[in-house]
Amino acid sequence: MEKEFNPIKRKYEMSEIIRLKGFAWLLVSAAMVGGCATIVGDKTQLIPIGSDPDLASIVIVDETGAQVFKGTTPTTVTLPKSDGSYWGKKSFKVTITKPGYASQMIPITASANGWYIGGNIVFGGLIGWFIVDPFNGAMYTLSPKQIDAALGDQATHNNRATDGSISIVLIEDVPPGLRARMRRLD
Numbered sequence: 001m002e003k004e005f006n007p008i009k010r011k012y013e014m015s016e017i018i019r020l021k022g023f024a025w026l027l028v029s030a031a032m033v034g035g036c037a038t039i040v041g042d043k044t045q046l047i048p049i050g051s052d053p054d055l056a057s058i059v060i061v062d063e064t065g066a067q068v069f070k071g072t073t074p075t076t077v078t079l080p081k082s083d084g085s086y087w088g089k090k091s092f093k094v095t096i097t098k099p100g101y102a103s104q105m106i107p108i109t110a111s112a113n114g115w116y117i118g119g120n121i122v123f124g125g126l127i128g129w130f131i132v133d134p135f136n137g138a139m140y141t142l143s144p145k146q147i148d149a150a151l152g153d154q155a156t157h158n159n160r161a162t163d164g165s166i167s168i169v170l171i172e173d174v175p176p177g178l179r180a181r182m183r184r185l186d
Contacts (some may be wrong), residue, residue, distance in 0.1 A: 045081055045142045047108065049094065050074040051149040056098035063091045073149075081110050081140040089140050094147060101151035110140035 019084045022047050049058055051073040060069040060077065073096065089110035097103040174182070 002022065020067065043081060043138055044078050045145075046075045046076050046078055047142060047145065048074070049096075049147045049149075050064075051096055051098070051151055053098065053101070053151065055095050055124070056101070056149070056151060059095045059097075061093050068092065077105070079142060081138070081142060082136065090142075092142075096147075096149045096151065098151055101153060104149045105153060106147055106149065108142050108144065110142050112139055113141040 054073055056073045058071050058073060058075065058080070058121070059067060062066050063182060071077075078091055079092060083090055092108040094106045094108060095103060096106070148176065171179070
């Protein structure tokens with residue numbers, strides 16, 4: 001039994017093939033133009049920074065020691081994820097200080113995100129993995145994504161040691177000029 005030639009059905013099949021080829025070329029073109037993280041991600045990231053108590057001073061420096069931000073809490077800063085060089089991920093140190101409270105230094109580091117790792121398997125391929133995404137910076141995620149610093153009371157000590165230890169001395173060993181400033185502890 002021979003199949004009948006149906007020109008309408010044949011035209012439909014051909015247009016379907018052309019449409020699928022066009023879609024395939026679109027996917028291939030997107031993969032060639034950039035890596036998946038570059039297409040989906042951003043070159044910068046917003047980091048909210050808060051503290052308890054509020055109005056603490058913030059200084060952010062990058063891995064080169066250059067100051068990139070100075071302000072007070074609460075705030076939100078926009079930080080670049082890459083320096084623009086090949087595999088040039090950024091890192092930062094956030095120092096939060098307030099008089100009468102212990103200061104805190106929080107590191108912010110960049111690591112490869114899921115779009116870079118998984119997205120390039122599906123779309124970007126080797127071009128995305130080794131050429132486009134490593135230059136762009138969108139392949140990274142900065143961590144932590146948010147900073148909430150609880151500043152504790154500043155510790156005091158009565159000696160010159162830098163390890164926070166205290167010294168206990170006899171009253172006879174305290175200079176007479178300092179005895180008047182002493183307080184009795186119950």
